[in-house]
Amino acid sequence: MEQLLRLYKEWKGCAPFNIEKLAGAGSNREYYRLTDADSNTIIGVVGTSRDENHAFVYLAKHFEKRQLPVPHVLAVSEDESCYLQSDLGDTSLFDAIRGGRDAGGRYNLAEQELLRRTIRELPNIQLRGARGLDFSNCYPQPEFDQEGVLFDLNYFKYCFLKATELDFHELKLEANFRMFAKDLTSENMDSFLYRDFQARNVMLKDGQPYFIDFQGGRKGPFYYDLASFLWQASARYSFKLRRELVFDYYQSLKNYTEVPSKRHFVNRLSLFVLFRTLQVLGAYGFRGYFERKKYFIDSIPPAIQNLRDLLSLGEEVFPYPYMLDMLKRLTQLPQFAYTEESMMSRTDGFKTVEKDVYQANPLDGPATFSKYDGKGPLVVRVFSFSFKKGIPEDISGNGGGYVFDCRSTHNPGRYEPYKKITGLDEPVIRFLEDDGEILDFLKPVYKLADHHVERYMQRGFTDLMFSFGCTGGQHRSVYCAQHLAEHLNQKYGIEVKIQHREQEIEQVLEAK
Known part of the structure; x- marks a missing residue:
């Protein structure tokens, strides 16, 4: 000190x-x-x-x-x-997505967007970061190799497998371990393997991810970090979300290197997911069985569930028959009787197809213009309201805009726990997104709104209004209004004024 x-x-x-x-x-x-x-x-x-x-x-x-x-x-x-x-502040990605983790893996849209932003940035440090890097400075070794793989596999064997007292043939398992290690190191890659890429090692500053604690990195395959991040047992990402994040990573990777075919990419990734799962079980065994730390003992069942899911891919992906048989018997041990809660699939992000605005033909003659053209900048006003109290008045003098009826979707207001909170509160958000109806409802709304905003911006219009109504103006309409407002502000950088009329809440999202 x-x-x-x-x-x-x-x-x-x-x-x-x-x-x-x-x-x-x-x-x-x-x-x-x-x-x-x-x-x-x-x-x-x-x-x-x-x-x-x-x-x-x-x-x-x-x-x-x-x-x-x-x-x-x-x-x-x-x-x-x-x-x-x-100083990058105090907010890590781990902290920012705590709500979804505590909810058993039900991540809301804001949390999912943070995960997407992070996973898209990962190839940047792996590929661009590797250019000109002298790997001899890496610690404790400069490269991911067979010796290191076998060390981790034996760590699993001695610290976890043997502690379960499962009967297995050590020489046969060792032979499969060597085949596995050879396959994992068969592709030489000039990329930076972060080694400890996890949500705790990503800090959020102004909403953007920053990377820390990369001192254990080395030269190695980029699949490792993706497997490490997305198959972390305690995160409990749903199959659907995990698949979408893998796709986001794959698409981002194209910006930095020539990517393998999707089939090859998925098969290689599966090998590293299995390897990473055995690695963490070794750590959980040592820290849990031997050091008796509760967090690591509690982490074992979801890690075993990850292993069960992987083994269902079979020998076509994992050509190590004895190791697979041993691992299947491991997952069937009575102390690992565990069924992960099924998670409802959810939709994330609403992307519209960019279309060219109509290109004029000389035969069309000169265009005429509205008196509102060219004034700008556009300000969007978004309301939530109760139909019982009438549709919000348009004070701009322009008229128009849109009114959407949210009453066709599942109403959380019918259930006692949600009656005193609103669509701005996390329990209501999770209810609506888990149910999924509200997301399907919003898909065409986003598409329509995006198109309208783009044309209004092109023409220099100054005012556009969206209103969402439901029974009480408390849950569904509030959720929809808030999410559309934030979407338009983030995507187009325009000023958006929000008014949740029945809740007497007003907010201005400043132009960027």
């Missing part, structure tokens, strides 16, 4: 005004938030491993040169035992 304070004084010219020790991560590094007299903050890091610190500092500086979203290293002690970096 004294050396860290000395480093801060050398860098800043004075001692910090305040020092706050931050919650520890999984490693032996210690983190401190150092604040100056003007309330500016940075993060100080003290680590016991010089090689690990060196790897982080080298990688952070390299990634910053590649203009990747990582912390900026401000100063490093001469012996590399401590360093200073920029």
